[in-house]
Amino acid sequence: MSALRTKLPERPRSYRFAMTPLADAMFQLLIFFMLTSSLTPYSLLTVQTAAPPPKAPSVSSGSGTGTQAPAAALPAPPSAQVAIWTLESETIIVGGQEFGFDALEGLAAALGSEEAPAEVIILVRDTARVQDVATVLAGLAKANVLSVRIAEGSV
Secondary structure, eight states, rough: TTTTTTOOOOOOOOOOOHHHHHHHHHHHEEEEEHHHHHHHHHHHHHHOOOOOOOOEEEEOTTTTTEEEOOOOGOOOOOOOOOOEEEEEEETETTEEEEGGGGGGHHHTTTTTOOOSEEEEEEETOOOOOOOHHHHHHHHHHHHHOOEEEEEOOOO
16 A cells, blocks of 8 residues: 555745734834824924013122122012913803904903003813814914913813
């Protein structure tokens, strides 16, 4: 019986390209780019730190040495008004009234004066988008409102 068995020719070995690791890497890249593209609008927001308080002017005497002026001699800064705005999707709520973004210029203009600038606290609700925040910040910057705080939540 063993004489009848013929030896089959050996098949040449072929190396296969495994697609699973490639698919895993592509999936990880896809997730990475999806996450970074959703963070891109946040990089467009300008964030500035508060300016340092002005230094007291020095009073010079005849001897050429300078001394700092007493704190009582400096004028007190004017009291700033604080406005609280609630930001929803394309809507600003001020004092319980809802306004669209078309009223943003008028709202920002009514915030204060050059002598007593206003401070705005923006409460961002979950329905607000990044574009809504950017639009409000641009409108406030256009109206020279420089003190803006952003918080999450509602009043």
